[in-house]
Amino acid sequence: MNVFKKTLLVLLAITLSQNIFAARALPEFSANYAIKKYGAKLAKAHYQLEHTESGYKFTQNTKLHGLAKLLGNDTVSAVSYIHQIDDTLLLQKHSYIQTGKEKNKNEEIDISWEDDNPESGKKTLKGEINGTVRSKKINIKTETPVWEALSFQIPLMIEASKDIKEYPYNAIIKGKIDTYNFILTEVKTVYFAKKEYQALHVIRTDPNKDRKLSIWLAPELHNLPLIIENYRNGKEHSRMQLERVTFKNKRPLIGEASFSEEVEDDDDF
Secondary structure (H helix, E strand, C coil), X not given: CCHHHHHHHHHHHHHHHHHHHHHCCCCCEEXXXXXXXXXXXXXXXXXXXXXXXXXXXXXXXXXXXXHHHHCCCCEEEEEEEEEEECCEEEEEXXXXXXXXXXXXXXXXXXXXXXXXXXXXXXXXXXXXXXXXXXXXXXXXXXXXXXXXXXXXXXXXXHHCCCCCCEEEEEEEECCEEEEEEEEEEEEEXXXXXXXXXXXXXXXXXXXXXXXXXXXXXXXXXXXXXXXXXXXXXXXXXXXXXXXXXXXXXXXXXXXXXXXXXXXXXXXCC
């Protein structure tokens, strides 16, 4: 093999390794959260991030907890597949299935992506979104990456930094493309597993409703959300608090994420 061929192979290997690294900027993990309302634990959520050959598989499974199970049998099962195409992470498939008394909120979405003008040297991203959302068929064209209520956490975890103020993401919400625009407001201490973490506080305010999504990300834990708060009409509607996380090949971290050093006792109410 001549020197020229060897050089090409080396460059190819470097390029491939860089692409794989970019698609795996986040480590695999398994995380459990308590979902609370008025301080009572009503449900448990399990999130799992896995690497695939071209990106990530991100899953969420939620079920009622404690006495809440006596009032219903609601469950949520969601999965998102994110692939790296060239140097961009893109959502390619998402499903959301909810059981119980709630009205049909099920979603099944597929997105095909292509470079509209690959020979020009200028990258022009085009995507076509097809699927069923809340029993309605959708077909949407897009020229920007799009996410949904589960997968937007992936680019947010990758990009979040104390040096970046805004994080705008286009997302498919109820079958339409909307904007999830997060603003970094402060860095604050959050306690988890008997340790202090300096958490990035990002907030998304709904421009059409009096609602707010507040997320506390821990850079030391790959920007894993420690606490997620939902506000409606100026009041906290629900809160998710990290209880346990295991990163691949690491020991589990167990506790309850809190703004106070004192960890609240778990309850069944």
